[in-house]
Amino acid sequence: MKKLLLLGAxxxxxxxxxxxxxxxxxxxNQNPTSFDEMIINPNFDWETAHAVQLNVTxxxxxxxxxxxxxxxxxxxxxxxxxxxxxxxxxxLKFELADQYNYVTVSFGTVQKQVEVxxxxxxxxxxxxxxxxxxxxxxx
Amino acid sequence: MKKIFFACSAVLxxxxxxxxxxxxxxxxxxxxxxxxxxxxxxxxTDLKTNVSYSINTGTEKPLVQTSALTGTPxxxxxPFIKFTGFGTLTFKHKLSANNGTTRSLQVYLQDANGLxxxxxxxxxxxxxxxxLTTVRTATIxxxxxxxxRLVFYWVGTGGNSRGVIDDIAxxxxxxxxxxxxxxxxxxVCPDADQDGVCDLxxxxxxxxxxxxxxAATIATYGFEDLWxxxxxxxxxxxxxxxxSYYVLNAxxxxxxxxxxSVTRAAGAGMKNGFAINLPGTNASSVKSVSGNVLKGNYVxxxxxxxxxxxxxxxxxxxxxxxxxxxxxxxxxYNTVRGTVPGVSDTVSxxxxxxxxxxxxxxxxxxxxxxxxxxxxxxxxxxxxTKANSNLFxxxxxxxNVGSNRYYVTKNNFPWVIRIPAGFQYYYPLEKVSIIQAxxxxxxxxxxxxxxxxxxxxNLSGYRDAAKIY
Numbered sequence: 001m002k003k004l005l006l007l008g009a010x011x012x013x014x015x016x017x018x019x020x021x022x023x024x025x026x027x028x029n030q031n032p033t034s035f036d037e038m039i040i041n042p043n044f045d046w047e048t049a050h051a052v053q054l055n056v057t058x059x060x061x062x063x064x065x066x067x068x069x070x071x072x073x074x075x076x077x078x079x080x081x082x083x084x085x086x087x088x089x090x091x092l093k094f095e096l097a098d099q100y101n102y103v104t105v106s107f108g109t110v111q112k113q114v115e116v117x118x119x120x121x122x123x124x125x126x127x128x129x130x131x132x133x134x135x136x137x138x139x
Numbered sequence: 140m141k142k143i144f145f146a147c148s149a150v151l152x153x154x155x156x157x158x159x160x161x162x163x164x165x166x167x168x169x170x171x172x173x174x175x176x177x178x179x180x181x182x183x184t185d186l187k188t189n190v191s192y193s194i195n196t197g198t199e200k201p202l203v204q205t206s207a208l209t210g211t212p213x214x215x216x217x218p219f220i221k222f223t224g225f226g227t228l229t230f231k232h233k234l235s236a237n238n239g240t241t242r243s244l245q246v247y248l249q250d251a252n253g254l255x256x257x258x259x260x261x262x263x264x265x266x267x268x269x270x271l272t273t274v275r276t277a278t279i280x281x282x283x284x285x286x287x288r289l290v291f292y293w294v295g296t297g298g299n300s301r302g303v304i305d306d307i308a309x310x311x312x313x314x315x316x317x318x319x320x321x322x323x324x325x326x327v328c329p330d331a332d333q334d335g336v337c338d339l340x341x342x343x344x345x346x347x348x349x350x351x352x353x354a355a356t357i358a359t360y361g362f363e364d365l366w367x368x369x370x371x372x373x374x375x376x377x378x379x380x381x382x383s384y385y386v387l388n389a390x391x392x393x394x395x396x397x398x399x400s401v402t403r404a405a406g407a408g409m410k411n412g413f414a415i416n417l418p419g420t421n422a423s424s425v426k427s428v429s430g431n432v433l434k435g436n437y438v439x440x441x442x443x444x445x446x447x448x449x450x451x452x453x454x455x456x457x458x459x460x461x462x463x464x465x466x467x468x469x470x471x472y473n474t475v476r477g478t479v480p481g482v483s484d485t486v487s488x489x490x491x492x493x494x495x496x497x498x499x500x501x502x503x504x505x506x507x508x509x510x511x512x513x514x515x516x517x518x519x520x521x522x523x524t525k526a527n528s529n530l531f532x533x534x535x536x537x538x539n540v541g542s543n544r545y546y547v548t549k550n551n552f553p554w555v556i557r558i559p560a561g562f563q564y565y566y567p568l569e570k571v572s573i574i575q576a577x578x579x580x581x582x583x584x585x586x587x588x589x590x591x592x593x594x595x596x597n598l599s600g601y602r603d604a605a606k607i608y
Contacts, residue, residue: 035552040573040587044584046517048556049351049557061314063177081352095285095559097560097592131319134185
């Protein structure tokens with residue numbers, strides 16, 4: 001039993017450690033007191049935010065009423081805004097702090113959280129369909 | 140007299156009219172999801188692309204069917220249709236199988252409050268009519284003005300046959316639901332300047348050349364001002380918060396840039412200027428500049444307010460920080476504790492453009508000690524043509540124009556740090572390296588930006604409060 005508890009504790013410790021951002025494997029002093037002790041990748045761009053490309057797929061047959069399409073980061077900061085209609089497709093670019101991996105895209109009453117992966121994101125106007133209105137045999 | 144009048148409720152076996160303004164035959168759809176997004180309502184009904192009891196054949200097979208009719212209502216509703224008077228509605232319908240105790244279809248209008256409007260356009264009793272699986276074509280003449288949904292409503296008991304429908308068409312009226320407004324009818328709102336953007340959305344309702352502001356860009360820049368030599372890496376020789384909005388017209392073209400900046404910290408010894416470069420935007424694209432602080436010290440401007448003699452649009456915000464700050468606490472401006480904090484003017488600059496189709500990038504840079512050629516940009520950002528190229532590669536700078544390497548040392552250290560945050564960013568005290576004040580900065584930098592991407596935030600263990608101004 002003791003061995004089991006020890007193993008459990010060890011696993012918990014490992015998981016906890018895994019949550020910390022790893023600094024192992026990096027060149028240079030991990031606790032430098034001056035810049036001279038740091039080793040920086042020559043390709044590092046020093047940017048804390050980067051451009052994200054958002055591909056918007058327009059909805060055919062959705063009408064031409066215009067609204068603002070807005071993109072909001074997880075802190076609630078609006079990072080992009082354009083006037084458009086639901087039928088228009090776009091390839092949009094906006095800057096997003098590197099710490100975020102998703103944004104919220106809103107277009108009037110349509111709102112979706114979209115994942116940002118490889119500095120790209122996709123958005124369309126389709127709504128979720130849970131099919132709960134259908135007879136169970138038809139879902 | 141009601142708005143609605145039905146000359147004829149139902150006529151069987153007529154053909155679809157060729158003059159239909161709007162129609163839906165479901166042939167382009169593979170599921171009901173896209174139609175639901177277009178404001179069609181399915182309740183106990185589904186789109187099917189290939190069932191044996193289809194109304195049409197081949198690629199025309201897709202249709203809408205109900206679940207088995209077992210006493211619960213099933214319906215299909217169109218988006219709102221803006222009716223404009225007399226017209227004809229046609230559709231094809233039948234049951235999927237020859238069984239059922241009761242089976243009927245009702246067709247009616249529904250208003251924006253979800254209430255039935257007027258009497259049924261059609262009430263069709265399949266059992267009474269007989270020939271349950273025979274394809275029927277309903278033709279309904281109407282005289283309707285206003286926005287309503289068309290509702291196809293099936294009820295039935297006994298058996299397992301389904302209601303099926305296809306080829307819905309109407310001759311006058313247009314689909315008018317707004318998917319971005321809970322599918323309610325599209326509202327036409329006043330547009331005082333007639334630029335095509337209604338006044339509710341128009342931030343400039345009386346100016347046809349301007350419609351709205353973009354999202355704001357907010358950032359704080361921390362500069363080292365000894366370039367091309369390195370300094371103490373406190374990145375507080377100039378700390379400048381800025382916010383900008385683009386102003387766009389109804390065609391989404393850029394017509395102005397509204398800029399605001401506050402100088403939060405400044406070095407003691409240098410009188411640094413601050414400017415923005417718009418790479419890729421020709422100076423001739425600028426109509427006018429106003430609000431910037433120029434005392435005529437060393438910047439020559441063209442008639443449009445851009446710096447003269449530069450191809451790109453370069454706009455000076457100020458020539459010297461001392462023109463916009465008050466050093467009330469001695470020579471150091473907001474970098475040393477125990478002194479009275481200095482204050483900065485908020486400099487608001489308005490740049491008007493001839494309409495631009497693409498949003499210009501903004502490259503704010505420092506001009507060190509009023510020496511116009513001594514520009515200090517972010518790492519990787521090219522200087523303007525006014526930069527003194529003799530300084531590139533001197534002291535610790537390793538700029539190499541030929542390989543697009545700008546404003547970094549041999550070890551790839553920059554002279555500027557950009558933080559994508561406003562006043563939440565707190566900068567280091569005088570002569571305190573940023574890596575001692577922001578404890579995760581070094582990990583972030585040495586990981587190539589992978590770890591602690593939010594190093595500038597005020598989280599537990601992220602800052603040494605004793606080393607922050």
